[in-house]
Amino acid sequence: MLLSKSAPSMTRRLILWLTVVMAFLWLLAVGLGLVVMEEELAEIFDGTLQDTAERLVPLAVDDLEHRSLVGASPQQLQTASSSGEREYLIYQVRDTAGRILIRSHDAPAEPFEAPLKAGLWRSDTYQFYTAANGDRSVFVQVADAFENREEALREGAMALFLPLLLLIPVCGMAIWFVVRRAVRPVGALREEIETKDGGNTEPIDATALPKELMPIAASVNRLMQRLRTALDAEREFTANSAHELRTPIAGALAQTQMLVAELVGSPHRRRADQVEASLTRLSHLAEKMLQLSRAEAGIGLADHAVDLGRVLDMVVTDFQRGMADPDRLVLRHPTGARLTAPVSEDGFAIVLRNLIENALIHGTPDKPVEVFLEDGGPVRITNGSPVMSAIELAAIRKRFGRGRTEAEGSGLGLSIVDRLLGQMNGQLILASPATGRSDGFEARIELRHL
Structure with a gap:
């Protein structure tokens, strides 16, 4: 807040x-x-x-x-001379x-x-x-x-x-100086509390605080401990659930696809197609849950700088291989453009996959999805769409948030991207219309330390 x-x-x-x-x-x-x-x-x-x-x-x-x-008589009296x-x-x-x-x-x-x-x-x-x-x-x-x-x-x-x-202005300045020094521990405690979120649940050091503020710090530390316990349990459950569900879902999906192939011309083919679509959505949701658990586990940073341009090429190529119309996904970058940063290749690939997948699913089908890489960044992903308002852009960033679309989706993609980019000291900027266009949607990845 x-x-x-x-x-x-x-x-x-x-x-x-x-x-x-x-x-x-x-x-x-x-x-x-x-x-x-x-x-x-x-x-x-x-x-x-x-x-x-x-x-x-x-x-x-x-x-x-x-x-x-x-x-x-008074008239006979004279007064003395005066100065x-x-x-x-x-x-x-x-x-x-x-x-x-x-x-x-x-x-x-x-x-x-x-x-x-x-x-x-x-x-x-x-x-x-x-x-x-x-x-x-x-x-x-x-x-x-x-x-x-x-x-x-x-x-x-x-x-x-x-x-x-x-004296009043002088005393006012003296009061200002004394009060500022007296409430400095309050400001330090406020700044320390502001840093606490799902990614930072470390306890507050209360040793240097005055005794009036120690109960507050102790209460915050107890709350952080309960939050750590809850988050760890949630991440473990999400990771275990997603991991355990992948194999049986994949097996069920394979059997269903075989059944669909056998029911050609049968009146039961439509029901089999619906089962296949449901299993596909469930498989996709399990994959997103696994990505979310990995994102919340803090996989964003790496010990050394890596070539993120190569990761971008691999992700785009992988998408094109699985597309019926590979020409709809276009990678544009100047010759020799490079992007390096000390971030996780796996984490950056998850970010790119979610943004490109959203553009392909929710973008206008007859318009291309373009991925731009400028030398040193940023990375821009654009797709065709009606112009979105600022309220709609803010809504789709929230977990399970959806815009004006009829396409299938889990509502977790942008939440995963935000979490990973926060760990990479980066940010996700959403804009509509896209840069240089009167319509469309743009997702821009900026890494601040570049």
Whole structure:
């Protein structure tokens, strides 16, 4: 079963969620920190207001008494010069009647709206603190604009949030690195499991796996052991059955053919012909089962390179000798074309026999079956047929799969070819229409290491 490229990645999902959760927790911590910072800043600013007002009271009273200005009209008072910079704190010194006696440079000329009562008081734009002298004849009111506090809070928030813009990507990359290293054994186990099929049932080495993955590897190994046992039993049964059936089937077929010859002109001749056809199909099926068992036994490779062109010549010649119309099977190859590879001659001959046999049986009877050998490969076998769809091409590759044909067949030929070519590091490519034609069917043998 092929994995979909759009399937979600566990690693990507883990990295994404860890990064998102980490960023969320950081943002939550910064948000809670800002709430605490706002409260602490309010306490600090309120304390500063109180300290400033209480320190100004004796200074203002002393200055007023020294200059004998208590009770003077506001128009007689002058404010001190300023450097022109904005004052963060402004104040007014007022008498019991609420008149302004002294004010800071940026303080308004009109009295503050705060009442002449000691303590904190707030308006929409200012926080006030009022302090009075001992006989409560002079009041000092100091005001702090809320925009100053908001500016301090914004600067504090920027100081906390800006580093996160750098830290979140950095931590994301660190999480990616750590997670990739942590899940590497999972990837190694996945790749090891992907290699397991009917041709590779060796146990997985679990010694280097973390303990969390060892039960999975142990389960896969137990499954592989049961699969090996089942496959061995199946191959042995198939090989033994096919081998044991060949002799009695051949004997029965010979006797039936003799009977058919003796029943010339007899009304029983038709039944004898049917028995002969059935025995022929049974003999053919037994042969295919024997080929399948040999293919699954792994006979595809050889220790040294062999001349596969010679094997092709022998197989084509053998078919032509047994055909009523030898000219229907045509071998085409350039002069001197060679094909060599370290594969089994017997296995390659089985591949060629199945493909040529399929072309002769299922191809259009009045069109030739052509076998092409190019220098160094590939080998192409074409026959006449209506154009087949991609779905039909995929269906006939399956064991016992059949296309749109009325001809007899076991449905095992292409399955045997696929198995043997897989062992030879090759592949079978089916195409319709055939190369250079508007119709037909083509089976192409490609050996990847050539």
